[in-house]
Amino acid sequence: MEKKFTPTPTAGDLLISEPFLQDQNFVRSVVLLCDHNAEGSFGFVINKPSILRLNEIVDDLDFLDKEVFVGGPVEQNTLHFVYVGEKELEGSIQIGEHLWWGGDFEQLVSKLKLGSMNIDVVRFFIGYSGWGAGQLSDEMSEDTWILCQENIDESSFSFTPEELWKSLLKNMGGEFKLLANYPLDPRLN
Incomplete structure (x- = not known):
């Protein structure tokens, strides 16, 4: 049996849950990957409001x-938190062309208070998504996640949480465009 090629995710990539995933933590989710290495992976679901x-x-x-x-x-x-644009905070880690993860929180608070940083380019998260060594690779080979290497920019934060999952799949075209329209519960179709 021929082994299926599974692309390797990197920081800044998006993981789009496949439409059949039933794990309530990740149904129709889009995860921004912040780190992926031999020890494990770490990221944030960017379309699930608390x-x-x-x-x-x-x-x-x-x-x-x-x-x-x-x-x-x-x-x-x-x-x-993550933010889009130029590096504005000490300690921020670059995870995309114009995408930054974390940084000096006191500096962030100060900039937001002064209005010197646009709140619309910052997204805050409680908790995170994590995978142990090899776990994400296993899930990728089981087609749990669809890898999307589209750059996150300010417009990505303008989609409603429900729109983002569909929009990314539609933009990928081909079979992914078809998946974007798959009903949440096919029994109701």
Whole structure:
């Protein structure tokens, strides 16, 4: 039997859950991969809003009524962020052409308070998605995830969470365009 080629994901890639995935943490999800190496993988679900708002969890940002997303099922008592554009914060890690993960949180708060950083280019997450050594590669070979190497930019954050999953698949074309229209529950079709 011929072994199927499975592309290797890298930081900045998007993992799109296949339409049949029933894990409630990842149904119709898009995960931004921040790190992928021999020890494991780490990223954030970028299209699953939480019930929390930023002003409810960060006292210094009580003036910002900003949506916070569920980054994944791991350590949901932690807050993380990514931003688009030029590097603005010390300690930020570049994960895409104009995409940054984390950085000095106090500096972020200060810039947001002063209005010197656009809140619309920042996305906040509670928790994260993590995979142990080889786990993501196994899931990729089982077709749990569709690898999308489209660059994240400011417009990516303008899609509603429901639109993002479909839009990315449609933009990939071919068989993926067909998957974008697959019903959430085919029994209701």
